Amino acid sequence: MKWLLDYLLKIKPNFDEGQKLNWLYPLYEATETILFSTDAKTKSAPHIRDSIDIKRVMILVVVALIPCYVFGAINIGYQNALSFGLERTWVENLIFGAKTIIPIIVVTFVAGAFWEILFAIVRKHEISEGFLVTCALIPLTMPPSIPLWQLFIATSFGIVIGKEIFGGVGMNIFNPALTARCFIFFSYPSKISGDMVWLVGPDGYSGATALSVPASTNSADAVSLLDGITQFDYSWINLASGWIPGSIGETNKFIIFLAAVALMIMKLISWRVILGGVSGLFAMSYIGTLIAPFSDNSMLSIPPHYHLVMGSFAFGLTFMATEPVTGSHTDTGRLVYGFFVGVLTVIIRSINPAYPEGVMLAILLMNAFASLIDYFVVKVNIRKRMARYA
Amino acid sequence: MSHIKIKKGHDIKISGIPESDISTGSTASDLALLPSDFKGVKPKLMVKVGDSVKIGSPLFLDKLNPEVRWASPGSGIIKDIKFGPRRVIEKIEIELDKDQQSLDFKSHSIDDISNLSKDEVLDVILGANLFPHFRQRPFNTIPDPKIKPRDIFISGINTAPLAVDIEIAMADDIENFQAGINAIEKLTDGKVYLTNKVDSRLSDVENVNINTIEGPHPAGNVSIQIHHISHLRPSELIWTIAPQDVAMIGKLFLKGVYDPSKIITVAGPGVKNPTHLRVKTGYPVESILRSNLSSEDVRLISGDVLTGRECTLEDYMSFYDSSISVISNEINREFIGMLNPGSSSSRYSLTPVFVSLSNILFPFTSSQNGNHRAVVPINSWERVLPMDILPNELYRSILAEDIEEMESLGLFECDDEDFALCSFACPSKTDVSGVIRKGLDMLQAEV
Numbered sequence: 116m117k118w119l120l121d122y123l124l125k126i127k128p129n130f131d132e133g134q135k136l137n138w139l140y141p142l143y144e145a146t147e148t149i150l151f152s153t154d155a156k157t158k159s160a161p162h163i164r165d166s167i168d169i170k171r172v173m174i175l176v177v178v179a180l181i182p183c184y185v186f187g188a189i190n191i192g193y194q195n196a197l198s199f200g201l202e203r204t205w206v207e208n209l210i211f212g213a214k215t216i217i218p219i220i221v222v223t224f225v226a227g228a229f230w231e232i233l234f235a236i237v238r239k240h241e242i243s244e245g246f247l248v249t250c251a252l253i254p255l256t257m258p259p260s261i262p263l264w265q266l267f268i269a270t271s272f273g274i275v276i277g278k279e280i281f282g283g284v285g286m287n288i289f290n291p292a293l294t295a296r297c298f299i300f301f302s303y304p305s306k307i308s309g310d311m312v313w314l315v316g317p318d319g320y321s322g323a324t325a326l327s328v329p330a331s332t333n334s335a336d337a338v339s340l341l342d343g344i345t346q347f348d349y350s351w352i353n354l355a356s357g358w359i360p361g362s363i364g365e366t367n368k369f370i371i372f373l374a375a376v377a378l379m380i381m382k383l384i385s386w387r388v389i390l391g392g393v394s395g396l397f398a399m400s401y402i403g404t405l406i407a408p409f410s411d412n413s414m415l416s417i418p419p420h421y422h423l424v425m426g427s428f429a430f431g432l433t434f435m436a437t438e439p440v441t442g443s444h445t446d447t448g449r450l451v452y453g454f455f456v457g458v459l460t461v462i463i464r465s466i467n468p469a470y471p472e473g474v475m476l477a478i479l480l481m482n483a484f485a486s487l488i489d490y491f492v493v494k495v496n497i498r499k500r501m502a503r504y505a
Numbered sequence: 506m507s508h509i510k511i512k513k514g515h516d517i518k519i520s521g522i523p524e525s526d527i528s529t530g531s532t533a534s535d536l537a538l539l540p541s542d543f544k545g546v547k548p549k550l551m552v553k554v555g556d557s558v559k560i561g562s563p564l565f566l567d568k569l570n571p572e573v574r575w576a577s578p579g580s581g582i583i584k585d586i587k588f589g590p591r592r593v594i595e596k597i598e599i600e601l602d603k604d605q606q607s608l609d610f611k612s613h614s615i616d617d618i619s620n621l622s623k624d625e626v627l628d629v630i631l632g633a634n635l636f637p638h639f640r641q642r643p644f645n646t647i648p649d650p651k652i653k654p655r656d657i658f659i660s661g662i663n664t665a666p667l668a669v670d671i672e673i674a675m676a677d678d679i680e681n682f683q684a685g686i687n688a689i690e691k692l693t694d695g696k697v698y699l700t701n702k703v704d705s706r707l708s709d710v711e712n713v714n715i716n717t718i719e720g721p722h723p724a725g726n727v728s729i730q731i732h733h734i735s736h737l738r739p740s741e742l743i744w745t746i747a748p749q750d751v752a753m754i755g756k757l758f759l760k761g762v763y764d765p766s767k768i769i770t771v772a773g774p775g776v777k778n779p780t781h782l783r784v785k786t787g788y789p790v791e792s793i794l795r796s797n798l799s800s801e802d803v804r805l806i807s808g809d810v811l812t813g814r815e816c817t818l819e820d821y822m823s824f825y826d827s828s829i830s831v832i833s834n835e836i837n838r839e840f841i842g843m844l845n846p847g848s849s850s851s852r853y854s855l856t857p858v859f860v861s862l863s864n865i866l867f868p869f870t871s872s873q874n875g876n877h878r879a880v881v882p883i884n885s886w887e888r889v890l891p892m893d894i895l896p897n898e899l900y901r902s903i904l905a906e907d908i909e910e911m912e913s914l915g916l917f918e919c920d921d922e923d924f925a926l927c928s929f930a931c932p933s934k935t936d937v938s939g940v941i942r943k944g945l946d947m948l949q950a951e952v
Contacts, residue, residue, distance in 0.1 A: 116840040148876060152842025155873040159939060161811040161925045162804060162832060163519065167932045168875020170843040172883065241876065285879025285933070383883060444882045444897050493898050497913045500893070504738045 116151075123147050141235035145242040169284075172383055173244040177251045179374040180434070183364035184220075184255070186357060188212030190367070191259045194314040194360045212259075215315055216363055219254045222263045226270035227253075234279045245284030245291075246274060252292035252434055255364025256427070256475075257299075258306075258313030269299040289482045290441045293431075293475055300475065312347070312360035322346045324361070325354060325425050326464060326471035329413040337417040354424040365430035368423070375433040384437035387446060388453035392432040395457020396422055403465050414465040428460055431474035441482045445492040452488055456481045508703070509733045511720025513891040515926055517666045519810065520866035521773040521831075525673055527781045533792035536579045536785060537598040537821040538564055541589070543637065545646040545949070546573075548594050556583045561608035561763040563634045564597050570649055576634035578765035578786040580606045596821065608633075612761035618687045623653075626691040633757050637824070638750040642731060642743045643917045644949050654744040656695035656735065661748055662702045662718060664725030665809040667772035669827045671748055672706050673781055674768035678752040679706065685755030686713050689746065699748075700730045707748070723891065728920050732892045739917050749827070767827060769793070773810065774868035775803040775831030784822070791818040793829055804871045806830040811925035812938075836872040878933040886937060889926035894919065896927055900937060903944035908951050911944050921945065 123146070130140040148170070157164060192208025195201075203211070227250035235242045253270055273295025278287040300307055307313075312322045328344060329337035341349040347359055357367030365371070378384040400419040407416040422428065436442060436456045443452040456477050463473025470476070540548040547568040552558060558581065563574040577599060584600040610633055613621070621629075627650055630636050641648035648654065661671055675682060690697050696714045701707050703717045716734055718724050727745045731737055746754075749767050756764050765786045772779040777799045784793055790805060806813035808826040822829065886896040894915045902910035919941060927937040 119840075120838060149841075149843065151838040151840060153873065153876050154836050154838055155876055155934075156834070156836070156871045157873050159815075159936065160806075160808075160813055161929045161938070162806055162813065162815070162830075162871055163517070163810045163869040163929065164872070164874045164934060165930050165932075166874040167885070167930070168843075168934065169878045169881060169932050170875065172881065172932050174843050241878075243878065245881075283879065285881055382885075382888070385884065439881050439883045445895060446884070446887065489898075493895060493914070496893070496895055496898075500913065500915055503736060 120151055123150070138236055141240065141242050142232060145232075145235075170244045173248050175381060175383060176248050176378065176434075179378055180251050180255065180364070182370045182374065183367070183430075184216065185209070186367045186370050187255065187259075187363040188216055190357060191215050191315055191363070193358060198314060198320050215259050216254060218263060219257060219259075219261065219266060219363070222266050223253045223270050224250045226250075226267045227274050230271055230274040230279060234275075234283070238283075240283065243284040245278070249274065249278070249291045249295075253295050255430070255434075256292065256296045256362050258361075259315050259363055260313050261299075261307075265299055265303060269295040269302075272298040285440055288441060288486075289479055290435050290438050293435050293479055293482075296475055297479060313362070314360040322360075324471065325349045325359065329417060330471045332413055334411040335413045335416075337413050338421065340413065341421075351421060351424060354421070362427060362430075365427040368429045371429045371433050378433070378437075384433070385439070385442075385446075385449045387449035388437045388442060388456075389432060391450040391453025391455075392428075392436055392457040393423070395454035395459075396428060396461055397457070398454075399458040399461035400465075403461060412465065417465070422461060422464070426464070426472045426474060428457075428474050431460075431478055432456065435474075436478045436481070441485065443485045443488050443492075445489050447495075448485070448488040448492045451492075452481055452485055455484070506714070507716050507734075509700075509716060509718045509720075509724075509730075511718065511724040511729065511733075511891045513888055514664075514721035514723055515889050515930065516664070516721040517810075517869075517929070518866050519666050519774065520868045521776050521779045522667060522866070523670075523770040523772040523779040523781050525670065525781065527673065527768060527783055530782045530784050530788075531792055531795060533601065533785075533789050535581075535584060535598055535600050535789060536787040537596045537789070538575060538578065538787050539596050539821060539823060540565055540575075540594045541596075542824045543567075543647060545569075545644070550586065550594065550597075552583050552597070554583050554586055557581065558583065558599065559606045559608050560765060561610075561633055565594065567647070570647075570651075572631050572650060573636050573647060574631070574634040575637055576763055576765075580604075598821075607762045610757060610761040610763075613758045615684055615687065615759070618684055618758050621688070621691060623691045626688050629688070629758065630754060633763055635754060635757065635763060638754070639744045639746050640825075642728065642737055642745060642920070643739075644945055645745075645920045645922075646949075648742065648744055652742060654693050654695070655741045657689055657693050657697045657744045657746065658727050658731055658734075659697065659699045659713075659746055659748055659751060660725055660727045660730055661699050661705055661707045662725045664720075664722035665811060665828075666722070667770055667779070667828060667830055668725075668809055669749075669768055669770050669781065672702075674749055675706060675752065678749075678755075679710070681752040681755035681759060682707065682748065683710055683712075683755065684759045685751035685753070686710055688754060688758050689751065693744070698730070698734055700727075700734070720891070723889075723923055723926060726920070726923050728918060728923050729891055732918055737918050739912065747825075747827070769822070769826070770828040771797060771831075772828060773806075773830040773832050774870075775799055775833050786822070786824060788822050790816055790820050790822060790829060793822070794818065794831070798831060800833065800835070802834045803831050804834050806832070810869070811929060812922045833868065833870045836870055873934055875932070875934050877935070880931075880933050880935055883932065885930040885932060886924075886927040889930050890923065892918065892923070896924065896937065899944070900935075900940055903940050903947070906947065908948060911948055916941070916944055916948055919945075 129136045130143040189208045192211035196203045227246045231246040273291045277291035277294030281287045355368045379386045397419040400422045403415040443449045459477035460473045548565045558577040562577045566574045579601045581601040584598045587596045589595040699713045700716045807816045807823045810830045899914045921938040921942040924938040924941045
């Protein structure tokens with residue numbers, strides 16, 4: 116590949132300061148450093164640096180998302196076949212699903228890259244790799260039936276308002292992928308609030324999502340309600356293994372669990388957020404089951420282990436809540452932050468009458484509170500130190 | 506005596522580890538002292554070009570503390586004095602005589618030393634112009650000899666990459682070391698703390714409070730040891746000194762001479778035969794490295810790879826440094842390198858699984874291994890800083906120039922060298938230690 120590097124280095128002077136193509140320098144720089152590892156040298160001590168960089172961090176997260184894409188595609192085909200009453204092999208399902216999600220991925224990346232490059236050129240900074248993860252996450256949070264023009268607008272909103280206006284990756288306060296999801300959620304609520312299933316199926320074909328089943332019936336036990344549904348299999352094991360309609364990437368909890376473990380071993384996401392989140396969810400939903408006999412709200416009777424596999428909690432916690440920039444920055448803070456993501460998810464699911472799903476709102480709300488949590492952690496650290504100094 | 510176990514940190518798996526036997530380097534024809542090595546010192550020359558000096562003669566003094574003077578590490582004729590911008594004295598070069606002569610000082614028996622008073626000990630050290638070997642915390646500068654320190658700390662373990670193995674360097678110097686301890690013990694009303702590794706040669710030394718420490722770098726950094734043994738309060742002063750310098754002071758008391766020789770390492774992936782070497786303070790880099798470089802395109806570092814200063818063959822070793830490290834400057838631009846997780850360096854941040862278990866050593870180069878980006882806090886700093894300090898928050902308070910916040914977040918207890926691993930491990934390639942240095946300078950200007 117030396118000829119390519121030589122060629123790139125040969126055309127490099129055209130992008131220098133004062134040259135006609137200087138305005139395209141961010142694009143050149145991105146191309147060169149994506150194709151070839153950097154030639155930047157350390158300028159001061161420490162003279163050696165670890166080989167981890169933001170490009171590798173981001174690309175590893177994207178790699179961890181690939182299994183979610185593959186399963187998502189198979190499941191789209193499977194749900195489609197189910198709705199038409201067809202018999203198909205999993206390969207046919209995969210091909211069908213791929214045909215559905217490839218346009219979604221393409222539109223997201225085109226929109227994301229467009230805004231990222233535009234901002235890099237206008238604000239004269241390097242193109243940040245962060246948009247790769249954002250754009251890889253957005254399709255997974257979308258229903259397979261999403262109109263592409265909505266997706267384009269949502270991605271643009273997520274990248275521009277969620278990230279670029281704050282100065283880019285590292286400066287943003289809300290998770291850009293969730294900002295995109297949130298935009299579409301409130302802009303087109305009749306399609307996407309999560310009370311009706313999303314799938315690529317016959318016109319007029321619809322059904323209730325697992326979360327909206329107990330939400331729509333009063334004074335009943337949630338598990339027996341779910342078991343009573345015949346259109347889809349809403350048993351615990353099937354909810355966990357993901358053969359249900361839903362957003363593209365969130366249905367299979369086992370794949371998400373494996374990705375979470377891999378990312379935690381590589382120390383790219385914090386186990387504290389995950390631990391906090393799962394315990395928050397368990398604690399709050401356990402309290403819910405205690406109150407359930409005194410209330411006619413059937414959502415309260417959902418047992419903790421069902422909460423874990425229903426909706427997008429697992430996906431949101433693993434890939435969205437753990438986003439390092441918008442979450443808490445301190446270790447203790449991460450536990451608290453994660454815990455409240457779990458608690459708020461259950462509260463929004465159970466007590467809020469409008470939206471059956473609450474993960475997205477819980478994470479965005481906790482993004483807003485993350486710096487407040489850090490503030491108190493820092494105060495405690497300072498107080499401890501002052502006590503030692505005294 | 507207590508045992509401290511450090512968990513956070515990282516031993517960089519860099520190749521070119523020095524051999525454990527000490528070779529005698531070639532003798533150089535000149536050496537130099539670099540007054541610009543000393544932070545917070547206003548040097549005033551005591552010699553001029555053409556003067557002849559002996560080992561131990563004072564070369565310059567600190568205008569702020571005129572009793573603090575620097576001894577000449579060689580005997581000969583002042584060859585040149587180089588000035589930088591605004592007439593800052595950069596180097597004092599000495600052409601060495603064949604016959605090295607030392608100034609003679611009074612010698613003491615080991616029992617005599619124990620009967621000396623604080624002022625007598627200080628007079629001997631200041632009189633031999635060796636006081637600059639002490640440094641103080643906070644700020645890691647040369648202390649004011651008039652102010653008594655709370656304690657004196659000696660780190661008996663080097664954990665920095667490719668650093669001198671103190672066990673090897675001190676093997677024949679235990680007697681001098683003991684004499685040095687007996688002397689400097691007088692300088693404080695508190696204790697002298699020596700922190701060793703378990704089963705160290707130095708663990709039988711008396712008149713000193715010995716602790717043991719184990720764990721990865723930066724366990725050998727004295728600020729980490731102070732933090733865990735008896736932490737520093739903002740109003741206090743602690744002196745620190747390196748073990749080889751303690752032995753040198755001991756020798757001064759026992760024999761009445763200043764012996765400027767010390768053991769250093771010449772190591773790193775760019776060195777043909779990495780080894781321990783006996784040289785004199787201020788030796789020229791060229792004479793140390795002569796014919797030991799593996800290629801032309803290398804970066805020479807006076808000091809270790811984490812905290813050292815880039816230098817050339819024409820330069821001289823810095824006063825406090827005890828290594829010369831060499832890394833390659835040749836950078837291999839891998840095609841789609843970002844998709845290759847097993848590329849040829851430590852991969853610290855993903856290491857627990859892939860690297861820590863294996864014994865592979867990596868030929869690190871001067872590559873930054875990535876471009877600078879905004880900080881993405883994935884805890885890479887926290888994992889290599891074994892102190893109760895929030896590095897991220899401290900970093901931000903320094904960027905915000907909030908002096909009060911820096912102070913309350915514990916900046917007093919740190920030195921920039923403690924954060925060198927944070928810069929090493931940072932995926933955003935942030936210069937954490939540089940920012941910490943900036944904060945310390947701000948704080949020092951304020952105090």
